[in-house]
Amino acid sequence: MKLRSVVSALWLALLCPGTLAWGQWPRSEADGYRLSVASERDSVPYACGEEVRFVVTLSQDGAPVWEAEIEWRVTKDTWTPKKEGTLSLREGRALLAGGSIADPGFLQCAVRYTTPAGEAVEAMAGAAVDPERIEASMPEPKDFLAYWMREKKKQARIPLNVRVTPLDYPADTTVAVFDVQADCLPGAFSASYAYPKGAEKGSLPALVTLNGAGVKSSRTDWTVHWAHDGLCVLDFNVHGLPNNEPESYYRDLENGELHNYYLAGRDDRDAMFFHDMVMRLLRALDVITSMPQWDGRTLFVQGCSQGGAQAIMAGCLDSRVDLVCAEIPAMCDHTGMTVDRTSSWPHWVQCPDGEPDARQLEAARYYDVVNFARHVKAPTYVTVGMIDSVCPPTTVYSMYNRLPCEKHILRLSMGHIQSGEGEENSRRAMKAYLNRLREEE
Numbered sequence: 001m002k003l004r005s006v007v008s009a010l011w012l013a014l015l016c017p018g019t020l021a022w023g024q025w026p027r028s029e030a031d032g033y034r035l036s037v038a039s040e041r042d043s044v045p046y047a048c049g050e051e052v053r054f055v056v057t058l059s060q061d062g063a064p065v066w067e068a069e070i071e072w073r074v075t076k077d078t079w080t081p082k083k084e085g086t087l088s089l090r091e092g093r094a095l096l097a098g099g100s101i102a103d104p105g106f107l108q109c110a111v112r113y114t115t116p117a118g119e120a121v122e123a124m125a126g127a128a129v130d131p132e133r134i135e136a137s138m139p140e141p142k143d144f145l146a147y148w149m150r151e152k153k154k155q156a157r158i159p160l161n162v163r164v165t166p167l168d169y170p171a172d173t174t175v176a177v178f179d180v181q182a183d184c185l186p187g188a189f190s191a192s193y194a195y196p197k198g199a200e201k202g203s204l205p206a207l208v209t210l211n212g213a214g215v216k217s218s219r220t221d222w223t224v225h226w227a228h229d230g231l232c233v234l235d236f237n238v239h240g241l242p243n244n245e246p247e248s249y250y251r252d253l254e255n256g257e258l259h260n261y262y263l264a265g266r267d268d269r270d271a272m273f274f275h276d277m278v279m280r281l282l283r284a285l286d287v288i289t290s291m292p293q294w295d296g297r298t299l300f301v302q303g304c305s306q307g308g309a310q311a312i313m314a315g316c317l318d319s320r321v322d323l324v325c326a327e328i329p330a331m332c333d334h335t336g337m338t339v340d341r342t343s344s345w346p347h348w349v350q351c352p353d354g355e356p357d358a359r360q361l362e363a364a365r366y367y368d369v370v371n372f373a374r375h376v377k378a379p380t381y382v383t384v385g386m387i388d389s390v391c392p393p394t395t396v397y398s399m400y401n402r403l404p405c406e407k408h409i410l411r412l413s414m415g416h417i418q419s420g421e422g423e424e425n426s427r428r429a430m431k432a433y434l435n436r437l438r439e440e441e
Helices: 003-015 144-156 220-227 247-255 273-288 306-317 358-367 369-373 393-400 420-440
Strands: 033-039 052-060 067-076 080-090 093-099 105-114 120-129 163-166 175-184 187-196 204-210 232-236 294-304 323-327 380-385 407-412
Touching: 033 105, 052 067, 052 080, 052 105, 052 120, 067 093, 093 105, 105 393, 144 273, 144 306, 144 358, 175 220, 175 273, 187 220, 187 273, 204 220, 204 273, 204 306, 204 420, 220 232, 232 273, 273 294, 273 306, 294 306, 294 420, 306 323, 306 369, 306 380, 323 420, 358 369, 369 393, 380 393, 380 420, 393 407, 407 420
Parallel strands: 033 120, 204 232, 204 294, 294 323, 323 380, 380 407
Antiparallel strands: 033 052, 052 093, 067 080, 067 105, 080 093, 105 120, 163 175, 175 187, 187 232
16 A cells, blocks of 8 residues: 555544554654644633634744645544534644534544645644533443342352462563462453562552453563562453463464453344353452452552443442543444434444434443443543543543542543553552551551
8 A cells, every 4th residue: 555545544543443453553744744733722621612722833943834734523522523624834833613412422623734745744633621510421221230240140150260370470480470370250260469578467558450342361471560560469360361371372362252352242132242251250360369469448440441441330239449541442322323423432323314323222232331331430530542542532531430439630732542651640649548547547
């Protein structure tokens, strides 16, 4: 594919939710040119009906480009095309009127400039419009909690039967590392476990780290990374697969029997893949609290995307969870199309002839993080990507606004990317919680 075609494909991906590969982003610099766009009021939300404006800048080798033509498009929630056109920049800068929206949500502005050499640079920014007024698209099913309590009781009848195998981890001699197996309702359970060497029995706060989408091993390196914060850490495999196999093993599964696993059984709340994921999530909390290193009182959960969804689910379903850290959480507001709004990954509900599939719609509500959020009691820290088309910010806020607990949200000017800012937000939250505990002693 020629460069021009690649750029065109990325431009389309920028504006069409779900088509841009996770972690990939069109470039904002080429041939010495740098393009940027930002909401005129980056940190202060707009009100419904108020005009949203974006500041566009273009430079070459650090100096403003005197005159240039910029292509632009403004959408609501990276979903509904709203306005598009061209914009003339003067002295490297222009103010773009993005219009207004009558309902709470987010406007995203995408801009593109083609250099004299034919290279293209793109940039994107988001603006919040009354985000704390965003409602859930549907109510919680009447038997929502009863259903999950019933599933928990089924699993509680299965003994843990934890098996812990030490692993040789020469990359870091300060941390003890293990492979863990256990029994659970779906069958196999596997995880990586780590803690600082020499930790005394009953001395460490516990952290369960939660995986994003994909077919892979539990993250041994990730447990070691977080163990340096003085925690005992468990990272479990949502599929129950053996850990630390060759990459080809997981790739073959992802391309074969586990291809599009996240759509499996979406017509039936009991048969869909995520039922087994939730059961393994709850078993992970059982396993880590059975470890001798756990201090017996402090349990954190942290995850990004699919893992962020699991963090909220854990906070709802297990009262032992003390702190929830959910970075750009997926699986929020699956039923957005019922109010003419976008929904989040994995976009379960099909709409043949413009109407949502009734069975899929009903099943999705039992896995909608909006409904789990209503019952979280632990302090919860959330991050949201202002230009995220995979887990659009409106879907995240529809969940966040339902949280009845102490809560905090950090808006990030990024797409669907696991970021250092998100991780650091989680780390600060955990440290602050532990400091409060020490002050109370």
